[in-house]
Amino acid sequence: MAGEIGHFALILALFFALTGAVMPHVGAYRKDTRLMALGDRAVYAQFLMAATAFGTLTYAFVTSDFSVINVATNSHTLKPMLYKISGVWGNHEGSLLFWVLNLTLFGALVSWRGSKLPLQFRGRVLAVQSLLVLGFLMFILFTSNPFERLDPAPIEGNGLNPLLQDPGLAFHPPMLYLGYVGLSVAFSFAVAALIEGEVTPLWARWVRPWALLAWVFLTGGIALGSWWAYYELGWGGWWFWDPVENASFMPWLAAAALLHSAIVVEKRDALKSWTILLAIVAFSLSLLGTFLVRSGVITSVHAFATDPARGIFILAFLALVVGGSLTLYAWRAPKMAPSGLFGFVSRESALVVNNIFLSTFAAVVLVGTLYPLFVEAFGAGQITVGPPFFEYAAAVLMSPLIVALGLGPLLAWKRGNIGRAAQIVIPALVVAAVAGVVLVWQTSGGFVMTAFGLGLAAWLIASVLLEIASRIRLFAAPGKAMTGLKKITRAQWGMSMAHAGLAVILLGITISEAFTSEKLVVMAPGDTADVAGYSFTFEGVAPVAGPNFTAVRGFFTVREGDAILTSLTPEDRVYANPPMNTTEAAIYPLFSGDLYAVVGEAAGAGRWSVRLYFKPMISAIWLGALMMMIGGILSLSDTRLRIGLPTGKKQAQKPSAKAAPKTGPKTVQGARA
Amino acid sequence: MKRFLPLGIVVFLVAVFLGMMLSDRNPNEIDSVLIGRPAPAFSIDSLSADTPPLTEADLKTGEPVLVNFFASWCVPCRAEHDSLMELAGRYRVPLIGIAYKNDPAKAVGFLNELGNPFSKTGLDLDGRVGIDWGVSGVPETFLIDGSGVIRYRHWGPIVGDSLEARLLPELEALR
Numbered sequence: 001m002a003g004e005i006g007h008f009a010l011i012l013a014l015f016f017a018l019t020g021a022v023m024p025h026v027g028a029y030r031k032d033t034r035l036m037a038l039g040d041r042a043v044y045a046q047f048l049m050a051a052t053a054f055g056t057l058t059y060a061f062v063t064s065d066f067s068v069i070n071v072a073t074n075s076h077t078l079k080p081m082l083y084k085i086s087g088v089w090g091n092h093e094g095s096l097l098f099w100v101l102n103l104t105l106f107g108a109l110v111s112w113r114g115s116k117l118p119l120q121f122r123g124r125v126l127a128v129q130s131l132l133v134l135g136f137l138m139f140i141l142f143t144s145n146p147f148e149r150l151d152p153a154p155i156e157g158n159g160l161n162p163l164l165q166d167p168g169l170a171f172h173p174p175m176l177y178l179g180y181v182g183l184s185v186a187f188s189f190a191v192a193a194l195i196e197g198e199v200t201p202l203w204a205r206w207v208r209p210w211a212l213l214a215w216v217f218l219t220g221g222i223a224l225g226s227w228w229a230y231y232e233l234g235w236g237g238w239w240f241w242d243p244v245e246n247a248s249f250m251p252w253l254a255a256a257a258l259l260h261s262a263i264v265v266e267k268r269d270a271l272k273s274w275t276i277l278l279a280i281v282a283f284s285l286s287l288l289g290t291f292l293v294r295s296g297v298i299t300s301v302h303a304f305a306t307d308p309a310r311g312i313f314i315l316a317f318l319a320l321v322v323g324g325s326l327t328l329y330a331w332r333a334p335k336m337a338p339s340g341l342f343g344f345v346s347r348e349s350a351l352v353v354n355n356i357f358l359s360t361f362a363a364v365v366l367v368g369t370l371y372p373l374f375v376e377a378f379g380a381g382q383i384t385v386g387p388p389f390f391e392y393a394a395a396v397l398m399s400p401l402i403v404a405l406g407l408g409p410l411l412a413w414k415r416g417n418i419g420r421a422a423q424i425v426i427p428a429l430v431v432a433a434v435a436g437v438v439l440v441w442q443t444s445g446g447f448v449m450t451a452f453g454l455g456l457a458a459w460l461i462a463s464v465l466l467e468i469a470s471r472i473r474l475f476a477a478p479g480k481a482m483t484g485l486k487k488i489t490r491a492q493w494g495m496s497m498a499h500a501g502l503a504v505i506l507l508g509i510t511i512s513e514a515f516t517s518e519k520l521v522v523m524a525p526g527d528t529a530d531v532a533g534y535s536f537t538f539e540g541v542a543p544v545a546g547p548n549f550t551a552v553r554g555f556f557t558v559r560e561g562d563a564i565l566t567s568l569t570p571e572d573r574v575y576a577n578p579p580m581n582t583t584e585a586a587i588y589p590l591f592s593g594d595l596y597a598v599v600g601e602a603a604g605a606g607r608w609s610v611r612l613y614f615k616p617m618i619s620a621i622w623l624g625a626l627m628m629m630i631g632g633i634l635s636l637s638d639t640r641l642r643i644g645l646p647t648g649k650k651q652a653q654k655p656s657a658k659a660a661p662k663t664g665p666k667t668v669q670g671a672r673a
Numbered sequence: 674m675k676r677f678l679p680l681g682i683v684v685f686l687v688a689v690f691l692g693m694m695l696s697d698r699n700p701n702e703i704d705s706v707l708i709g710r711p712a713p714a715f716s717i718d719s720l721s722a723d724t725p726p727l728t729e730a731d732l733k734t735g736e737p738v739l740v741n742f743f744a745s746w747c748v749p750c751r752a753e754h755d756s757l758m759e760l761a762g763r764y765r766v767p768l769i770g771i772a773y774k775n776d777p778a779k780a781v782g783f784l785n786e787l788g789n790p791f792s793k794t795g796l797d798l799d800g801r802v803g804i805d806w807g808v809s810g811v812p813e814t815f816l817i818d819g820s821g822v823i824r825y826r827h828w829g830p831i832v833g834d835s836l837e838a839r840l841l842p843e844l845e846a847l848r
Contacts, residue, residue, distance in 0.1 A: 277679060284683070297693050311694050319687045326680040333676045370686070377689050382704050 003068050006056030007147040010097075013049035013104070014137045016042050020107075020130030024123030025195075036119050039126035043107035046133055050104040054088075054097055057146055061088050067153035070094060070146045076159035078548045086170035087160045092294060092310075093146035095173060099290075100136045102181035103129065110185055110210075117206065124192035125185075132184055135317045143310045162549065162575035162582050168228035176221030176248055180286035182214025183251060186258060187283035190276045191325050194332045199272040204265035207279065209636055211262060214282075215255040216632035222248050223625035234570075234583030234598040236518065236613050238621065241390040243298045246369040247289030253362035254282035257355045264348050267413060268340035271352070273333040278359070280329060284322040285362070291318050298373065342414050350408030357401035364393045395449065399434045402456045402506065405499060406463030410470065453510030460503035464496050490638040498631030501624040508620025512593070517614045524607045532614035534595060535559045536568075541599065541608060549575040551584075554599035554608060558588065565590075568597040570610075594618050705807055705815075705826040712740070712821050713805040720772060720780055720794040727795030731769060733821040737847040739768045740815040741791070742803060744775040745783035747811045753830035754787045760836070761790035766844065770794040773803050773811050814840070818847050 020042025027035025057070070061084050066072040074091045075084055083090075089098040107129040114122050140146070163169070189207040193199045225248070230238040239245060258278040264271045292298055295311030342348040368385045375383050437452045469475065471492070472484025517532035525540035539555035551573040558565045568586035575582065588595040593616035600609040707713070716728040732738050741757060743750040760766045770791035772780035777796055784794070797803055806815065809828075816825040825843040827835065 273676075281679070291690070295690070295694060297690060308694060312691075315687060315690055315694065319683070322683050323680065323687070326683055330676045330680050370689075373693060374689060377693055 002056040002059050002065070003147040003149065006053040006060075007145065009049040009052040009056070010137060010141060010147075013046050013053070013100070014134065014141065016045040016049060017130045017134035017137055020046065021127050021134050024127040027123060028120050033119055036123035039123040039130070040111040042130055043104065043111050043126050046130065047104040047108040050097070050101045053147075054101045057094060057097060058085060058088050061085065064157065065153075066155070066157050067149055067151065068146075069148045069150045072150055072154050072157045074160050075157040076548065077156060079160060079165070080547060082167065082170055083160055083165045086164070089173055089177070090160055090164045093140070093144045095177065096136060096140050096144055097146050098174065098177055099181060100133060100140065102177055103133045103136060103184055106181055106185050106210075107133065110188070114206070121192055121196060124195055125188045128188035128191045129184065132188070132321065135321065139310075139313055139317065143313050159548065159575070159578050161578065162573065162580045163232065165548075165575075166228060166232055168224050168232065172221055172224040172228055175217050175224060179214050179216075179218030179221050179255075180251060180289065182210060182217055183255060183283040183286050185210040186214065186255075186279040187325070190279035191328065193276060194325070194328045197332055197335050199265065199276060199336050201266045201269050204262040204275065208259065208262040208266065211255055211258045211279070211282075212632050212636055215252065215259055216629050216636070218248065218252045218255060219625055219628050219632065222252060223622050223629075227622050230618075231585050231587055232582070234585045234611075236516075236596060236598075236611065236615070238618070241368070241387045243369050244289070244293055246365050246390075247285075247292050250362045250365050250369075251282050251285040251289065253358050253365070254278060254285055257358035257362070258282050260351045260354045260358075264351050268338075268342050268348055270338035270340045270342065270348070271355075272336040272338060273329075274355070276333070276336070277329060278355075280322070280325045284318075284325075285366075287314075287318050287321060291315060345411060347408060347411045347413045350404055350411055353404040354401060354408065357397050357404070361393065361397045361401075364397065365390065368393070396434065396438060399437075399452070399456060402460055402502070405502070406459050409467045409495065409499070410463065447514075450510055450514040453506060453514075457503045457507040457510065460506070461500060464500045464503065468496055491635045494631040494633070494635030494638065496631070497634060498628045501627030501631060503624070504620050504627055505624030508617050508624060511617040512615050512621070515616045516618075519612045520609070521612070522603045522607050522609050524605070529612055531612045532616075533560065534565065534614060536597065536612050538608070538610065539567075540606075544571065546573070549573045552599065554597070554610065556586070556597050556612075558595055566595070568595065570597045570599045572599050589619055592616055702828045703809065705823070707807060707815075707823045708826065710823060712815070712817055712823050713802075715802045715805065717771070717795040717797055717802060720770075720777060720796055724793070727769070727771075727793055729821060731793055732817045733819070734767065735819040737766065737819065737824075737844055738817045739766055740771060740817060741768055742771050742773045742797075742806070742808050742811050742813045743783075744773045744811045745779040746775065749830035749832075750812045751787070752832050753812055754790075756831040756836045757790040758788050760840075764841070764844070767792050771797050771802060773797050773808065774800045816840070816843055816847070
């Protein structure tokens, strides 16, 4: 019964989405405010229905109702409760339902938080959002219904892919989806602005918190995914430039660029058409990721079971959404002339530099990801594009970005005051330095790159601290530093935090790449292997039985000198349903780095092949990501971002408050009337 | 015209994706690099003790030959077996079997149970021949022309329409 309620709720949601997608536009055309306001009702109704459907599917998973095909294929009574629940979004149909739930959630949030948005504009935004919901609902109902029944119902389900039975992975997909779907809000705002034919600084102020929220979720989702790859896949790495990893990284880059370019729109009323394009591209890249994972066009560890009909449907949807919005863009973009100007050396210019590098990097990742596909499509054979390509691109493109990132926040808005010579010298110097370093790296190996990476990280941290110091006038008036510190807004703390987070990530990558010690040895019980000054003694193996798996557990005692530091117990698991083998690396985090042990195959005569690592500073990668997220949340919590709140004295004195929200909301409507 | 550039890129991408999806391809399949080259040399024991060892000379018979890597432990091999029987019976194609990393007794049992389509069967116990031939798993089937040159490789089981749609046209082209 529950399944039918869910199915029915989805059908109702489809009609609410149809209403929401059409009526606000009709209302805007007829100047009928009641029709425009129908958008709000429609998104709330969609959310209610999607939540009902999602709730019933979760109920089916929790109660192991195997008369629902989706539950029978993806769940099992012996599975721990956490994975029964995470199984809801751990499969194609359920994850699509989760997408829809999030799309409608964001629609409802826009309506709820956006009561100060002009009615017509809000109606258009919600109409675009409803259109996306409509597309996804059609996809679910026509090709991927999660509520389909199975008769007779099996006694037991097939179980969830064991690799997915992991706390990190229980939360990695939902976070990523929240990020992907969060970008839909920026997309809807962009398309609505294109329809209205106008982008104002206020528009940027509205759209930025949504982009920031999506970016925070994407950061979290990607970080969780790489953390999972690090400890679960047992190969010692954390990022492989797999097509699907790239598919999540590209929207992140685009969202990061969007966050920064929206600032320029807000402060200077420039970069408008570029920012609109970024908002469209960021969400399009999210859709592209979905398409790549589900269409079977590429191979990846992440790919879902594929079905050509689904692939064609998503492709059609992708073509419609992306093609439609870009057509609108091509038509309307010329209207968006910038009104503000800024000098060559200014914070705005630094943000432009940021955008150039971030979007170039996103484009390079896109080309690298799709290149094998193009080569095959044009009959030139099969190739793969691997980590060396992407690492090279990252080094070349991200280094100047980090240099600029250090300088940017130190520059004044509109017109900075580095001497005229420096204006020309600095960018040239950066390019020359990077080119030189890359050349030396190519000829003399990794050491130079390590030094360069550490130098960049140090530069970034130093400049973040310097920026705070100059803000509170630490050197000019040390006595008043504390008062200055209190005056720093949360948004500014957020910026510093996120930038410092990037430096910490860079530090983690550079040091762990350069100084990891690795040993692949065959050990008999009692053998000892030394890795980076730590001695690993192999004590033997023992069989273990889990709730739905059996495992071989290896025991290692790790000593530093003579003192016992810890014992590590990596496992090699065999799951019963479905039959599958997974490795559970044992990791012991120290302040200086991670001890990492993996037990492999039996090598006969009681000996086992094992891999032992010491990975210095590797936790910094995830610590840095966490700092970025905290930075984003700090900035989000800054009351200045909220529309409609009275502006305090502090902000009123700043040029940044130029687009004060008090007079703002009329701009869009007023200019149109 | 710059503003039409993003749209152009998307149209191009969609066209490529559509082409890829409509074409009959398996993204997991990796092309063999041995197409058009002589079959790698080998010499392995025959499955039945009373026949001489199987070598690459057995492939140069002047007419097309199929070489099938199989194993009794491989479920897809079981699934494609009917196709192999049909090839040997109805289409009169000489088939050479190579039991890949398979216990000889079990391989014999497998053929006794399902029927033996192979004119000759060799034993690749340690998988060395499989490595030389670039086999990524069983089953895989190679089409060899009369002079011992590999002309086509069928990846995975010959099931569904792949016998009629893929293997037979390649075979006809050689005959």
